[in-house]
Amino acid sequence: xxxxNVTLPDGTINEYAEGITCTEVITDAxxxxxxxxxxxxxxxxKDMSTKLSSSCSVEGILSVSEEGIHILRHSAAHLLAQAxxxxxxxxxxxxxPAIERGFYYDFKMDPITEADLKAIQKKMQFLAKQNAVVERxxxxxxxxxxxxxxxPYKMEIINEKLEDGAGSTIYKQGxxxxxCLGPHVPNLSRLMFVKLTSVSSAYWRGDQExxxxxxxxxxxxxxxxxxxxxxxxxxxxxxRDHRKLGKDLQLFHIDEEVGQGLILWTPRGSIIRQxxxxxxxxxxxxxxxxxxxxxxxxxxDLYRTSGHFPYxxxxxxxxxxxxxxxxxxxxxxCSCSELANLMKSGDIDGYMLKPxxxxxxxxxxxxxxxxxxxxxxxxxxxxxxxxxxxxGEISGMTRVRGFTQDDAHLFVxxxxxxxxxxxxxxxxxxxxxxxxxxxxxxxxxxxxxxSDKYVGQSEAWDKAEDACRxxxxxxxxxWTEEEGEAAFYGPKIDFVVRDVIEREWQLGTVQVDYNLPExxxxxxxxxxxxxxxxxxxxxxxxxxxxxxVGVLIEHFAGKFPTWLTxxxxxxxxxxxxxxxxxxxxxxxxxxxxxxxxxxxxxDTIGKKIxxxxxxxxxxxxxxxxxxxxxxxxxxxxxxxxxxxDLPLDQFIDDLMAxxxxxxxxxxxxxxxxxxxx
Ligand SMILES: [Zn+2]
Ligand SMILES: [Zn+2]
Numbered sequence: 001x002x003x004x005n006v007t008l009p010d011g012t013i014n015e016y017a018e019g020i021t022c023t024e025v026i027t028d029a030x031x032x033x034x035x036x037x038x039x040x041x042x043x044x045x046k047d048m049s050t051k052l053s054s055s056c057s058v059e060g061i062l063s064v065s066e067e068g069i070h071i072l073r074h075s076a077a078h079l080l081a082q083a084x085x086x087x088x089x090x091x092x093x094x095x096x097p098a099i100e101r102g103f104y105y106d107f108k109m110d111p112i113t114e115a116d117l118k119a120i121q122k123k124m125q126f127l128a129k130q131n132a133v134v135e136r137x138x139x140x141x142x143x144x145x146x147x148x149x150x151x152p153y154k155m156e157i158i159n160e161k162l163e164d165g166a167g168s169t170i171y172k173q174g175x176x177x178x179x180c181l182g183p184h185v186p187n188l189s190r191l192m193f194v195k196l197t198s199v200s201s202a203y204w205r206g207d208q209e210x211x212x213x214x215x216x217x218x219x220x221x222x223x224x225x226x227x228x229x230x231x232x233x234x235x236x237x238x239x240r241d242h243r244k245l246g247k248d249l250q251l252f253h254i255d256e257e258v259g260q261g262l263i264l265w266t267p268r269g270s271i272i273r274q275x276x277x278x279x280x281x282x283x284x285x286x287x288x289x290x291x292x293x294x295x296x297x298x299x300x301d302l303y304r305t306s307g308h309f310p311y312x313x314x315x316x317x318x319x320x321x322x323x324x325x326x327x328x329x330x331x332x333x334c335s336c337s338e339l340a341n342l343m344k345s346g347d348i349d350g351y352m353l354k355p356x357x358x359x360x361x362x363x364x365x366x367x368x369x370x371x372x373x374x375x376x377x378x379x380x381x382x383x384x385x386x387x388x389x390x391x392g393e394i395s396g397m398t399r400v401r402g403f404t405q406d407d408a409h410l411f412v413x414x415x416x417x418x419x420x421x422x423x424x425x426x427x428x429x430x431x432x433x434x435x436x437x438x439x440x441x442x443x444x445x446x447x448x449x450x451s452d453k454y455v456g457q458s459e460a461w462d463k464a465e466d467a468c469r470x471x472x473x474x475x476x477x478x479w480t481e482e483e484g485e486a487a488f489y490g491p492k493i494d495f496v497v498r499d500v501i502e503r504e505w506q507l508g509t510v511q512v513d514y515n516l517p518e519x520x521x522x523x524x525x526x527x528x529x530x531x532x533x534x535x536x537x538x539x540x541x542x543x544x545x546x547x548x549v550g551v552l553i554e555h556f557a558g559k560f561p562t563w564l565t566x567x568x569x570x571x572x573x574x575x576x577x578x579x580x581x582x583x584x585x586x587x588x589x590x591x592x593x594x595x596x597x598x599x600x601x602x603d604t605i606g607k608k609i610x611x612x613x614x615x616x617x618x619x620x621x622x623x624x625x626x627x628x629x630x631x632x633x634x635x636x637x638x639x640x641x642x643x644x645d646l647p648l649d650q651f652i653d654d655l656m657a658x659x660x661x662x663x664x665x666x667x668x669x670x671x672x673x674x675x676x677x
Contacts, residue, residue, distance in 0.1 A: 007057040016052070023048040023186065026060045036060030037190055038071050038183045045071070047136055047183040063190070063222035073098035075134070075185040076124075076194050076220035080105045082176040083123035084216070088112075093178065094153040094204060094213060101230075102219035106202050108153065109214050117196040117216065124194050131189040132174040136182055140167040147177065153204065154179050193227040194220045197234075233501040240501070242553035243396040249558050249615060251549075251566070252397060261394040261401030263546050268566035271595065272552070273545050275564050277382055279434070279662070280406055280542070283427050289380040289408060294360035296384055297351045300343060305519055306359040309352060310344045315387050317401075319343055319350040357383035358538060361409040362520045365534075370524040375534060376416050380408035382545065397550030398505075404545045406508070410537040411522070414460060417512060418467035420537055421493070424510045425471045428495060428541040436664045437555065439498040441478040444468045445485030453488050456514030464512045464535075465491045471510075489515030495541060497551065505551045508543040512536075559638055562618040562666050563659045566595065570617040572608045573600040574624035581628040585621065585648065592656055609636065618666040619655075637669035 001017050006025050008014065016025065022039040026048070030036075038061040039046055045067060052058070061068045077096035080103070084091050088109055096105030139147065141158075144167060148154035157179065162168060170177045171184050185191065196218040204210040219234075221227040238244070246252045251269030258264060265273055281291070300319055303309035309319075321329070321339070325348060329339060342348045354360065361379045370377070384404045393399050412420050432440060446465050447454050454461065468491050472479040486492060490512035497505045513536040516522075523531045542548040552560075562568055569589060573582045579600045589596045597617070599608055605622070612620055620636040626645070627633055633651050634644040646668075654668055 005055040009059045018053055019051050022050050022058055025058050034060055035062055037063050037068055037185045045183050048186040070098045072220050073103040076191050077103040077105045078178050079124050079191050083120050087123055092151050104215050104217045106213040106215045114199055121196045128188045128191045131187050133187050134184045135172045136169055137172055138169050144168055193224055194218055236501050240554040240557045242550045245553050245558040260391055261389055263397055263400055271566045272549055272564050283430055284380050287423055289378040292364055292379050292381050298354050300350050300352055302359045303352055308355055316355050317353045317386050317388055319352045321350045353386040355385055355387055357381055357407045365411050366522055372524055372526050376410050376412040376420055378410045383407045397546040400546050405540040406542045407540045411534045417464050421467045421471045424539045434662050437497050441496050442472045443494040444472050444481045445492045446481055446483050447486045448484035455489055468493050489513045499555050508541040510539040513538055558616050561664055563662045565618045567597045568595045568618045569621050570612045571598045571621045574605050578623045578628050582623050635669050641669045641672045643669045
């Protein structure tokens with residue numbers, strides 16, 4: 001028997017007899033408790049039982065790795081199908097992939113309900129305990145077809161996917177088997193910690209014309225603790241869901257009659273947005289930005305120059321044609337496709353809802369002759385743009401069709417890029433810090449060194465990439481460089497925030513651009529008297545106000561810091577008699593621009609508190625006999641903690657300080673280490 005060399009991740013090379021399995025190699029290297037459920041053989045995922053036939057590298061895959069959890073999920077889908085077919089003998093498995101959070105499997109079977117999931121889950125756990133070995137078996141086409149002749153769905157896959165005469169593999173556990181390429185866990189005891197979460201319906205191949213199927217979703221984790229923490233995070237995510245909180249707290253509304261993905265900011269949500277905009281604007285002014293306003297539409301010609309039209313048409317609302325022209329074309333019997341062609345070719349003009357603010361800002365730059373003394377020119381606008389997201393992709397405030405970017409365009413010289421990128425980054429840091437979003441990472445998108453699709457000169461790119469790198473470095477947070485992730489027109493920096501339940505949200509970006517100044521032929525007169533081309537920096541670090549506020553709602557679980565809370569104080573009277581004092585307190589607070597709501601109605605104090613806490617004010621100000629007499633207030637915090645007999649003047653002063661300092665959370669009620677939540 002011949003020998004092979006197996007290279008381990010630490011560089012060790014061991015010699016083994018040909019035919020040794022991954023399990024044996026890994027056990028030899030790491031001991032019996034290695035915990036791996038599959039292995040990379042020369043970088044390709046393989047089963048632990050794979051026999052090695054030539055020299056190669058072997059690296060174990062742990063269930064906690066990204067690949068490992070994927071294999072675990074996919075294996076759990078098989079187990080689900082085994083359990084369902086044992087419990088429902090007529091059920092036909094179709095497909096069952098791993099997905100982002102868990103797995104699902106689609107079955108042709110009579111409908112079931114959530115109540116049925118318990119028995120299926122129990123069956124899965126029973127089968128996992130039996131701990132059957134999962135076996136990979138190669139079959140030729142004929143054998144394959146005879147294994148699945150009872151299942152038209154699998155046959156359809158086999159007939160489509162396999163070239164004539166080619167075989168494939170099945171994975172067998174006990175008597176049950178499925179068509180699959182693998183890899184899978186070596187045995188079923190790996191799948192003890194499963195939880196079936198929901199059942200819904202789906203169409204075979206996602207096609208509404210085809211058969212309706214039953215889809216069962218589930219979760220699987222390598223340990224009991226991990227499963228519990230995943231379930232807890234899902235519960236927490238549901239509570240924090242900005243679509244639910246947005247409704248409960250009356251922050252925004254989406255109305256089918258207005259249109260999908262178009263956000264109506266209600267008065268309370270508008271307060272949050274306005275406060276944020278004011279906060280960002282303050283720092284923009286401090287950094288020397290100029291505020292501009294531009295319209296929501298622009299001519300097609302503008303976007304022909306910028307390159308947004310006719311490219312990217314599928315992600316935009318269709319163009320608008322001028323009224324007179326429309327009538328003329330209609331009279332001539334022009335068809336829709338002729339109209340589209342005329343627009344594409346530039347033979348007729350029209351307008352477009354703006355998909356980007358950049359071309360408008362470019363026109364402000366070029367409205368005057370510019371010299372090096374004007375640079376850097378920093379134009380900022382909370383600019384609303386429109387993109388045609390597919391209706392299936394639209395979700396709450398985070399995926400919408402109309403949104404307002406915290407946009408700005410900086411027109412700079414080559415030498416100014418580094419400092420200006422740094423300035424953009426500083427702004428992000430200030431704002432994230434104030435909002436307590438301390439867990440974020442940064443991705444620097446660089447060009448692919450092997451591609452020539454990029455505009456601009458290579459030395460200029462080197463400099464700009466260095467600028468992005470050192471700016472990212474300066475943040476002192478986790479950052480990565482990603483080759484090939486730059487746009488064709490310049491390198492960029494992306495911000496990804498991680499929330500308390502470890503979900504990641506991509507927010508905005510800072511982007512260097514060598515392309516638009518070229519397309520619009522922008523120039524400035526240098527101090528050498530010659531004309532030069534400026535470089536543009538696009539930056540919208542928080543993405544859009546819609547997305548940012550959506551993320552913030554979930555980040556704070558609706559419990560905003562006082563400065564962002566829509567109604568900061570809800571004043572509640574104990575009885576009719578304290579109406580007048582309540583009004584007086586409210587007037588004093590309003591005078592200081594504190595947002596107040598008064599409830600001097602007849603309900604009991606207990607009922608009033610229960611009603612008002614749903615709206616998550618920073619404070620409930622409770623006023624009764626003692627308070628009115630002594631000109632004091634009693635405060636109740638969100639968690640139910642209370643403090644009484646605060647002198648009114650002191651309360652107002654402290655509250656104003658808390659708001660102007662943008663304190664991370666309301667802090668006028670000392671914590672009593674108890675919580676109602
Ligand atoms: Zn499989
Ligand atoms: Zn831009």
